[in-house]
Amino acid sequence: MQLDDLNAIAGKHIGSRKKITLRTCMSAGCMSSQADVIKKNLEAEVKAQDLDAEVEVRRVGCMGFCGQGPLIGVDGLSAKEKLFEFVKPENAAAIVGSLKGGACDVQVGDPDHPFFAKQMRIVRANGGIVDPERIEDYIAIGGYKALHHVLTELQPSQVVEEVTKSGLRGRGGAGFPTGLKWGTVAKSPGAKKYIVCNGDEGDPGAFMDRSVLESDPHIVLEGMAIAAFAVGADQGYLYVRAEYPLAISRLQIAIKQAKALGLLGAGIFETPFNFNVDIRIGAGAFVCGEETALMASVEGKRGTPRPRPPFPAESGLWGCPTLINNVESFANISAIINKGGEWYASIGTEKSKGTKVFALTGKIKNNGLIEVPMGIPLRQIIMEMGGGAPDGRQVKSVQTGGPSGGCIPADYLNTPVDYESLNKLGSIMGSGGMVVMDDSTNMVEIAKFYMEFCMEESCGKCIPCRAGTVQMFNLLQKITQRKATARDLAKLEELCDMVKNTSLCGLGQTAPNPVVSTLKYFRKEYEELLQPDPFGPHSNGVAQQPELATK
Amino acid sequence: MNAAVATPQKNKIQALLKHASGDKRFKILEVHMKKHQFRQDALIEVLHKAQELFGFLEDDLLLFVATKLKLPPSRVYGVATFYHFFQLKPQGEHTCVVCLGTACYVKGADKIISGIQEKYKIKSGETTADNKLSLLTARCIGACGIAPAVTYDGHVAPKQTPELALEKIKTWI
Numbered sequence: 001m002q003l004d005d006l007n008a009i010a011g012k013h014i015g016s017r018k019k020i021t022l023r024t025c026m027s028a029g030c031m032s033s034q035a036d037v038i039k040k041n042l043e044a045e046v047k048a049q050d051l052d053a054e055v056e057v058r059r060v061g062c063m064g065f066c067g068q069g070p071l072i073g074v075d076g077l078s079a080k081e082k083l084f085e086f087v088k089p090e091n092a093a094a095i096v097g098s099l100k101g102g103a104c105d106v107q108v109g110d111p112d113h114p115f116f117a118k119q120m121r122i123v124r125a126n127g128g129i130v131d132p133e134r135i136e137d138y139i140a141i142g143g144y145k146a147l148h149h150v151l152t153e154l155q156p157s158q159v160v161e162e163v164t165k166s167g168l169r170g171r172g173g174a175g176f177p178t179g180l181k182w183g184t185v186a187k188s189p190g191a192k193k194y195i196v197c198n199g200d201e202g203d204p205g206a207f208m209d210r211s212v213l214e215s216d217p218h219i220v221l222e223g224m225a226i227a228a229f230a231v232g233a234d235q236g237y238l239y240v241r242a243e244y245p246l247a248i249s250r251l252q253i254a255i256k257q258a259k260a261l262g263l264l265g266a267g268i269f270e271t272p273f274n275f276n277v278d279i280r281i282g283a284g285a286f287v288c289g290e291e292t293a294l295m296a297s298v299e300g301k302r303g304t305p306r307p308r309p310p311f312p313a314e315s316g317l318w319g320c321p322t323l324i325n326n327v328e329s330f331a332n333i334s335a336i337i338n339k340g341g342e343w344y345a346s347i348g349t350e351k352s353k354g355t356k357v358f359a360l361t362g363k364i365k366n367n368g369l370i371e372v373p374m375g376i377p378l379r380q381i382i383m384e385m386g387g388g389a390p391d392g393r394q395v396k397s398v399q400t401g402g403p404s405g406g407c408i409p410a411d412y413l414n415t416p417v418d419y420e421s422l423n424k425l426g427s428i429m430g431s432g433g434m435v436v437m438d439d440s441t442n443m444v445e446i447a448k449f450y451m452e453f454c455m456e457e458s459c460g461k462c463i464p465c466r467a468g469t470v471q472m473f474n475l476l477q478k479i480t481q482r483k484a485t486a487r488d489l490a491k492l493e494e495l496c497d498m499v500k501n502t503s504l505c506g507l508g509q510t511a512p513n514p515v516v517s518t519l520k521y522f523r524k525e526y527e528e529l530l531q532p533d534p535f536g537p538h539s540n541g542v543a544q545q546p547e548l549a550t551k
Numbered sequence: 552m553n554a555a556v557a558t559p560q561k562n563k564i565q566a567l568l569k570h571a572s573g574d575k576r577f578k579i580l581e582v583h584m585k586k587h588q589f590r591q592d593a594l595i596e597v598l599h600k601a602q603e604l605f606g607f608l609e610d611d612l613l614l615f616v617a618t619k620l621k622l623p624p625s626r627v628y629g630v631a632t633f634y635h636f637f638q639l640k641p642q643g644e645h646t647c648v649v650c651l652g653t654a655c656y657v658k659g660a661d662k663i664i665s666g667i668q669e670k671y672k673i674k675s676g677e678t679t680a681d682n683k684l685s686l687l688t689a690r691c692i693g694a695c696g697i698a699p700a701v702t703y704d705g706h707v708a709p710k711q712t713p714e715l716a717l718e719k720i721k722t723w724i
Contacts, residue, residue: 029696032707066696069709204652204691242599242636243692283595283634286690300594301626302633361654361695368696399653433695435653449656453690459633 001262001269003148006139009261013136018056020099022046023073025128027062027214028246030070034089038070041092049096061215063128065115067367068107073128074099083109114384115366120347122355123331124371127215132250135257138218144263146337150226151271159230160186163333165341167353172198172289172326173401173430174506175352175419181323184313185231188321195228195236196317196324198294202241202286203402204453206433208357209327211369213240213247216331217254221264221277223330226337228275231323236277237298242284251279286403286457290505291324293459304461305505326431328357348374352418352429362399362435365390372417379413382436393438397521401430403450403457404510406517407443426517428510443522444529447515448476454511465508468499472515479526485533489526493519564618567611576604577615584619591620594630598637607638635690643678643685645723647716648702652691655699659712663699664688666713667720683724 024030024039042057063071065085074082077099084095085107098104121127130137138144150159164179185193197220201209213220224236240248255277258264266274280298287293288303295317297303316322332354336344345353352374358381361367365387372381382388382395389395397407406427408415415421419429437446455469475492478484496512503509519526571577583600587593597620601612608631617627631637649655649664664675667686671679678685694700697709703719 028707029694029709032694032697032700032709069697201693202690204656205654205695206691207693207695210693241693243689281596281599282636283599284636284690285634297595298592300590300592300596300630302629359695361698362657367698402653433653435657435695437657441657446657449653457690 003145003152003269006144006148009136010140010142013140018076019054020051020056020074020076022055022057022095023060023063023075023128024057025061025063025069025071025073026059027066027211028244029062029066031246033070035070037089038072038087038092041089042072042096045092045096049093049100051096051099055096055099059131059133060129061127061132062124062211062369064119064124064211064369065109065366066369068109071109071128081111083111085109113366115368115370115386118376118380118385119371120355120373121371122335122344123212123219123328123357124215124369125335126219127211127369130216132215132217133253135218135254135261135263138216142338143218143334144222146334147222147225147229147263148269150229150337151269151273156186156230156232159226159337162341163230163336166332166336166344167341167348168329168332168336168344169352169419170326171328171332171356171431173404173428175429178325178329181313181325182227182230184311185233185321185323188314190321192235192318192320193231193233194317194320194322195224195231195233196291196294196298196312196322197224197236197238197327197330198289198291198324199238199240199244199247199327200282200289200294201244201327201431202289202457203404203431203433205359205361205399205402205435206431207359208369208432210241210244210247212327212331212357213244214250217247217251218258219331219334220327221254221258223333224277225264225268225275226333227323227325227330229273231321233323234274234276236275237280237317238277239280239282239288239294239298241282248279248281255279285459286453287459287505287507290507293505294324295322302459304459305507307504328432349416349418351420356417356429356432358432358434360386360434360436363389363393363395363438363441364436374418375416377413378408378415378417381417381434382413386436389436389438391438393440395436396439396441397437397443399427399435399437399446399514400433401428401513402433403453404428404506404513405430405433406513407437407446407521408517409521426513426520428513443518443525444476444480447518448473448480450514451476451511454507458507458511462502462504462508464499464502465504465511468495468503468508469511471495472499472512476515479529482529482531484529485531487533489530564614567615568618570611571615580604580615581619584616589620591622594620594622594627595634598627598631602637607641609639641678644683645704645720646685646687646702647720648687648689648692649675649716650692650694650698650700650702651688652693652695652698654695655691658698660699663701663711663713663716667716670717671720679724681724684720 068085070087072084094104160182168178169175285303288297290305293303293305312322357371451473455473458465460466617624675688701711
C-alpha cells in the first residue's frame with residue numbers, strides 16, 4: 001500500500017457513488033428505533049420505485065441529533081441536505097417517493113437550526129457521513145493520509161512537536177497536555193512500549209466516545225497508529241466497555257479491514273513501522289476509566305488502581321512505558337497532522353484549544369451530541385443549541401463531568417466552557433457529559449444518586465473511598481428522609497473533605513464533588529430538610545451519630 | 552494451599568475435565584482460549600466468551616478456565632466477582648435491564664424500576680420464582696439521547712415509561 005493505491009481506492013469509491021444518497025443513521029440510538037429495518041425498507045422501496053440507477057441507501061454513523069431519531073439524511077437532491085426526523089419503517093415508501101416530488105408527511109429537520117449551525121466538527125467531522133463498516137468510505141474523505149505523511153515525511157520528534165504545538169489537552173477529563181505526555185513516553189527508555197486507548201466511557205450521561213467508535217472507528221485507529229509512531233510503540237490496546245456491543249463489532253470490522261489493506265500490522269505503507277491493535281472488552285467497572293486500573297484490567301486482573309508515580313508513561317502495561325489517551329484525544333490527531341498544530345491552536349481559548357464534544361441530555365429540548373469550540377458560553381449550548389428545558393420549565397442547573405463533576409447553577413450560564421472556568425465553579429470538564437436539570441429536580445436527591453453510584457463503583461482498595469462513600473451515602477439518605485440535624489450536615493462536609501484528600505485514585509478524590517457543589521449552590525435545599533437537634537447545638541449528640549453501616 | 556486440600560481439588564479438576572469433554576461448549580471455549588494462545592492476560596476475554604456460551608459463570612466453569620490458563624482459581628474467581636458484567640447465578644428466561652444513568656434517572660428511570668418491582672415482586676438483580684424474568688440495572692448504556700432506555704433481551708428500547716415496560720414484560724410471561 002502506497003499513496004497512489006490510497007488515492008486509487010478513494011477515486012474508485014467516489015466514482016461508484018450515485019446521484020442521490022439516503023444516509024441512514026445506524027448508531028446505537030437510532031438502531032434502538034429499528035434503523036436497520038428502515039434501511040432495509042428504503043432499499044426495497046428504491047428497487048420497487050425503479051430508482052436503482054440514481055439513488056443509493058447508505059449506512060452511516062451518528063448524526064448527533066439523537067433525540068429526534070431515527071434520522072435519514074438526503075444528499076444530492078438540492079443544494080442543502082435534507083434531514084428526516086422520527087422516521088418509522090412504514091415511512092420508507094413516502095420518503096423514497098418524495099425524491100420524485102411525491103408527498104411525504106415525515107417531519108423534516110432544519111439544517112440551519114442552532115443545534116447544527118453553532119457546531120464546529122473536527123472529531124465528529126465524519127459522523128453521519130461515512131459508513132463505519134467500510135474503510136473505503138473513510139479513505140475517500142482523505143483518511144489515512146495523515147498516517148502516510150507521518151510515516152514517510154516526519155521524524156517521531158516532529159510529530160510530538162506538532163501535537164504539542166496544537167495545545168491539545170486530554171479529553172478524558174483531567175486535561176493533561178497531550179503533547180507533553182507523548183514526549184514523556186517517547187523519551188522513556190525501553191525496547192517495548194504500548195499505546196492504550198481509553199474507551200471505558202463510564203460516566204453516566206456521556207456517550208461521545210461510543211458515538212465516535214461506532215460512527216468513525218478508523219479515525220481513532222489512525223490516531224493511535226500516529227501516536228505509536230511518535231512514541232516508538234508497536235502494540236496498541238483499545239479498551240471498550242462491554243455495554244457498547246455495536247462499537248466493539250464495528251471496531252473489529254475496522255481493524256480487520258485496515259489490516260487487509262496494510263494500514264495496520266507489519267510494514268505499514270511499506271515502511272519498517274509495525275503496529276497492531278487488539279481490542280480489550282471491559283466488564284462493567286467504572287473505576288477502570290482510571291488509567292492504572294484500566295491497565296490492570298488490560299492485563300486481565302481486577303481493575304484496582306495503584307498509586308502514581310510511577311506514571312504509566314514510565315511504567316505502565318507489564319512495566320513498560322505506556323501512552324494512555326482517551327478516544328476523543330486520538331480522534332483529534334489526524335486533523336492536527338493534516339491541518340497543522342497552529343491551525344488547531346487557533347481554535348478555542350488561551351489555555352483550552354480546539355473543540356470538545358458534549359453529550360447534551362436530561363431535561364432539555366434537543367437531546368444529542370454536539371461539538372463546539374472551547375470557550376463557548378454555557379448559555380449558548382444549553383439555551384440556543386439545546387433549546388432550554390421542555391414543558392415550559394426553567395433550567396435549574398447543569399451537571400458536567402459525571403460523578404466526578406459538579407452541578408453548575410443556572411445563574412452561571414454565562415461561564416465559558418473551558419477546563420479552568422469549569423474548575424473554578426467546582427465542576428470539571430470531564431469527558432463531556434452535560435445533564436440538564438429543570439426546576440422540578442431535587443438537588444439533594446441528585447447528590448445522593450451520585451454518591452450511591454460512587455459507593456457501588458468503589459473498588460474497595462483504599463479505605464477512605466470504600467468506607468467514606470458508604471458513610472456519606474448514609475448521611476445523605478438520612479437527610480432526604482428528614483431525620484438529620486445540622487450536626488449531620490457538618491459531618492457530611494467534614495467527610496467530603498477527608499475522602500477528597502485521602503483517597504488513592506480519582507474516583508475517591510472526586511466522589512464528594514457532586515455533594516460539595518450542590519452544597520455550595522443549593523445549600524438551602526439541604527437545610528430545609530434538616531430537623532432541630534433534640535440535644536441542642538452544643539451537645540455531644542451521641543444519639544445523632546449515623547448508624548454504622550457496611551457496604 | 553496444603554496437601555490435604557490439594558488432593559480433592561485435583562480430583563475435582565480431573566472429574567471436571569472428564570465432564571467437560573462431553574460438552575461441546577467447553578470445546579468452543581477451549582478453541583477461544585487457544586485463539587488467545589492461552590495467555591493469562593486474556594482472562595477477561597475468556598470469561599466473556601464463557602458467559603456468552605453458558606449464560607452465567609458457575610464455579611466449575613471458573614475452575615475449568617483457571618486450569619486451562621494455568622491461573623490460581625482465586626485469581627479467576629476474583630476477577631469474575633469484581634466486574635459487574637459477569638453473572639455468577641443463572642438468569643431468567645428473559646432479562647430486562649433498566650438503565651440508571653443520570654440522563655435516564657432524571658427522566659424517570661427510577662419509576663420504571665419501582666413499577667416492575669411492585670408488579671413482579673422482585674428487586675433489581677433478582678429473578679422471578681417461575682424463572683421467567685430477571686430484572687437488572689445498568690450504569691449508563693450510552694443511550695442518553697433517547698433516555699430513559701431499557702434493554703429487553705439485549706435490544707435497547709428508547710423513551711420508556713413504566714407502562715411501556717410492563718406491557719413489554721407482559722408479552723413474555
